[in-house]
Amino acid sequence: MGSSCIRAAFLPLRIARIMSRIGERGGFASTNTSMFDISNPQNRERLLVVFAGVILCGIVIGVVPAQFRAISNAKADKAKLVNDINEHKRHARNQNEIQSRLSTMELQALAAAGTPTGSEALVGYQTWLSDLTASVGLRNGSVTAPTNSGGGKNAPYSKHLFTVTGEGQLNQIAEFLRRFHRTEYLHTIQQVLPRPVSNRAGEFNVTFRVEALSLPQVKLVNMPSSERFARTEDERQMLAAIQSRAILSEYVPPRPLVVSTRTPDSIALTWPPKDDADSHEIRYKKRVEPNTAWTTLEFTETAGTVSALDASTEYEFQIRAIKVAGPDAWTSSVSATTLPPEVIIPDFDEIPFCFLNGVVEVDGRPQCWINLRTSGRTYFLFEEGAFRLGGVLCVIKKIDQAGQQIHVNIGGTLFALRVGNHFDAIEAIPVPPIAGPEI
Numbered sequence: 300m301g302s303s304c305i306r307a308a309f310l311p312l313r314i315a316r317i318m319s320r321i322g323e324r325g326g327f328a329s330t331n332t333s334m335f336d337i338s339n340p341q342n343r344e345r346l347l348v349v350f351a352g353v354i355l356c357g358i359v360i361g362v363v364p365a366q367f368r369a370i371s372n373a374k375a376d377k378a379k380l381v382n383d384i385n386e387h388k389r390h391a392r393n394q395n396e397i398q399s400r401l402s403t404m405e406l407q408a409l410a411a412a413g414t415p416t417g418s419e420a421l422v423g424y425q426t427w428l429s430d431l432t433a434s435v436g437l438r439n440g441s442v443t444a445p446t447n448s449g450g451g452k453n454a455p456y457s458k459h460l461f462t463v464t465g466e467g468q469l470n471q472i473a474e475f476l477r478r479f480h481r482t483e484y485l486h487t488i489q490q491v492l493p494r495p496v497s498n499r500a501g502e503f504n505v506t507f508r509v510e511a512l513s514l515p516q517v518k519l520v521n522m523p524s525s526e527r528f529a530r531t532e533d534e535r536q537m538l539a540a541i542q543s544r545a546i547l548s549e550y551v552p553p554r555p556l557v558v559s560t561r562t563p564d565s566i567a568l569t570w571p572p573k574d575d576a577d578s579h580e581i582r583y584k585k586r587v588e589p590n591t592a593w594t595t596l597e598f599t600e601t602a603g604t605v606s607a608l609d610a611s612t613e614y615e616f617q618i619r620a621i622k623v624a625g626p627d628a629w630t631s632s633v634s635a636t637t638l639p640p641e642v643i644i645p646d647f648d649e650i651p652f653c654f655l656n657g658v659v660e661v662d663g664r665p666q667c668w669i670n671l672r673t674s675g676r677t678y679f680l681f682e683e684g685a686f687r688l689g690g691v692l693c694v695i696k697k698i699d700q701a702g703q704q705i706h707v708n709i710g711g712t713l714f715a716l717r718v719g720n721h722f723d724a725i726e727a728i729p730v731p732p733i734a735g736p737e738i
Contacts, residue, residue, distance in 0.1 A: 409459065409485075409513035421445055421459060424511060428463055435474040437465030437505070445511075463507040466496065472505050479509075486511040556581075556618050556633040559602070563610035563638045568618075569602045576620035581605065586613040586634055597621070610640040645678045646687040647671065650722045653688075658703050658718055665698035667705050688722060 409420040425442050432440030445459040465475075472493065479488060490508035560567040568581065582593040583605055596605065608614060615632040647653040649671070656677065657668040669686070670677045680686065684695045688709065696713065697706040703718040706728065714725040 409511060420513070424459075425461065428461060428509065431475060431478055432463060432465050435467070435478065436471045437467040437475065440465035457513050459511045459513060461509040461511070463509060464505070466502060466504055468501050469493075469503070472503065475507070484511070555630060556616050558633065558635040561635060561638050563640050564608050565604050565606040566608060566614065566616075566635050566637060567602070567604045568616060568633075570618055572601045573620045575622050577623065578621045579603075579618055580621060580626065581616055581618050582629070583614050583616045585609075586615045593617075608637050610637050612637050644685050644687055644692075645669075647689070647722065649673050650689055652721065654721045655705060655716050655718050658698055658700050658705065660700060665700050667695065667698050 409424060425445065428442045429440065432442070441464050443462040445461050472491070476488065476491070479486075487510050488507055489510050490506070492506040492508075493503040494505075496502040496504055555570065557569045558566060559569050570579065573579075578597055578599045579601075580595055580597050581603060582595040584591050584593050596603065605614075605616070613634055613636040615634045617629040617632055619629045620627045647669070652672045654670050654672065655667060656670045659666055659668070661679075661681075664681055666679055666681055668677055668679055678686065680695055682695055682698055686693055691709060694708045695705055696708050699705065704715050707714050707716060707725065709725075713728040713730075715728050716722060716725045
């Protein structure tokens, strides 16, 4: 590029010399010969300027588009690199999610067939099916030995097919299905075949086609061999690993809720932490309204407060963990009742102007009306209602409709006040003497 520019700089001078020779040979008219006479310094200067400009324009036309193309290519390369990075990130997230799901599936599947652990798992699962059949009340129950089939070409899993039979009523069949599907295990019921039993109203011979899956679980199958462990110890470890898995126990959702504090309009809850949970969701509704929709809240900590509740109302709460692989199942309900509304105790400071205006019955309960004439305000109190009289706490112990009076406990002494009187007119109620022993 540098040598080309140097040659281009000397090109006008060379052209000027050629033009001068042509003029000397008579190739141009006399009027134009003087223009290319490079012996004249002014002509040389003009020619150099003209041809330098022409060459510069050519260089600009040739170089600038190339630079623009280079910039455009660089931007395209950058955009492709960003897309590649985002694609790799997406694949990494998908891989983590799939790995998490696969780990969960491995914990819910039988050990690989053809191994000691696999054989133990199959026997344990067959026993579990037999126990389930008996526990729901199905009579004459039986479970056939499993048949094995592969998962297809190069598939890493295998299927185990069981046939369960029994006799019972529809509610027993439904209970079998409920418990079966509440078990945290990779299995499914392919078919349910009920056939009515002759001469037995409401009873059926039922057949369940059950399919369970096993995965090549390296952690359980390929136990590390070591001379420190005898063969019996290896077997004990493998069997303990199977028994510690929750595949043969009914699923109990984790994260039990604990009610910590209550107020008239809120309930605070706590729950144990879960390492693989990104957050937790709590849903709640009034217990007396079972058909209403749940209200769901999300919390990132292991404690939370549900607010804007109604006073003296029972609510039920459920919680579930939110993880990368998806949410857990909702737990069973925990009930809690908000506190009653806060009672404002009236304060009657101006005793001579505080009157008992009436004694009535409201909703089957006696009620008294106390009026403050200085403010014109009336308080409606039931028995065990409290107020302050000159700063002293008073509790209404009895509202006597027949006698049109109230009995008030003031400092441990009972006083009576009739309708129409102010509290300066209260009278102490004499305490009957305690009869002594006869002499």
